[in-house]
């Protein structure tokens with residue numbers, strides 16, 4: 563369900579005495595007018611000027627233990643069932659009820675509900691955000707700021723939060739969460755990719771559109787926005803990457819190590835004509851665009867013991883002296899197939915190996931599937947290139963192209979040949 567804040571505000575206002583409505587309306591218009599004057603000389607400023615459809619993002623999953631504490635910059639309302647509670651400044655404590663539902667504590671009052679709870683800033687809060695503090699046992703609670711609305715439910719005994727936020731406002735945080743550079747053309751390319759991904763992959767999860775992790779796109783809320791990420795989103799508003807008139811399937815990663823690869827080699831499945839291996843080199847010669855990166859070349863070791871438990875845990879092959887061997891490489895040089903010889907034979911992909919090592923030993927060890935491997939001494943020695951899966955846009959290469967004066971359109975067409983940047987006409 564995609565509700566608009568304006569509609570909710572109308573419902574909310576109906577429930578309040580006329581004097582209060584008048585006062586809130588007056589404050590609202592004063593702030594709006596002031597804001598409008600404020601942006602005439604500065605077209606970059608406010609995130610709330612964006613006008614776009616909402617997306618539903620599940621936030622903080624796996625990080626909430628006992629419950630959450632919600633406050634806001636300015637007054638807010640807590641809506642559930644037939645109740646609509648106006649909260650001036652108190653905190654709203656929310657925990658999951660035993661056997662379902664939610665328990666709310668607001669300024670000494672306690673409520674129980676089996677319905678979803680919606681938390682909405684009232685208009686007078688202007689540019690404010692809703693603040694969620696994790697109610698974990700901690701001297702210093704960790705807080706996160708969100709624009710838009712929060713929908714809170716009890717999901718199998720755990721407090722679940724969905725942030726309902728206009729797409730363009732969501733992107734201001736995603737762009738900054740995924741990338742940090744002074745190079746504005748690279749930032750704009752990132753904004754296009756983030757928007758293209760969001761438009762194409764909406765509804766990626768069953769009950770909501772996106773998670774806030776890298777599975778979808780990293781989204782840290784309003785606290786991570788920067789003036790550069792807001793500018794990048796604003797100056798590309800509504801634009802996506804298109805191929806043959808359809809929204810393209812896009813991927814991006816940190817450092818390709820010299821050449822990008824096709825998604826079919828990494829995850830299997832479809833091939834796309836605009837997602838072929840691209841040499842990350844300045845056309846007409848010159849060094850690698852991402853060559854200055856500390857991830858461009860790397861070395862790592864994995865001891866025999868580490869490898870043995872890794873192979874057993876991740877791939878179910880348990881034998882002393884199990885051997886690992888590179889069998890096939892893809893056209894970019896990445897390891898495509900590896901063979902594990904133990905009590906049984908197992909063939910895995912290089913990407914599966916990278917992910918397994920990342921989960922077991924940390925993501926800084928085997929940074930990509932573009933590596934050489936030697937067995938000797940106390941285990942396995944690796945020499946590799948790049949960071950990430952290597953499909954689509956290389957972030958460090960894009961930053962270098964921006965530095966060389968390329969536009970965001972040229973940067974995108976370099977990594978996604980045959981695509982164009984255009985307005986997305988349909989509904990997201």
Ligand SMILES: [Zn+2]
Nearest residue numbers: 772773777778
């Ligand atoms: Zn996800």
Ligand SMILES: [Zn+2]
Nearest residue numbers: 818842852956
């Ligand atoms: Zn690169």
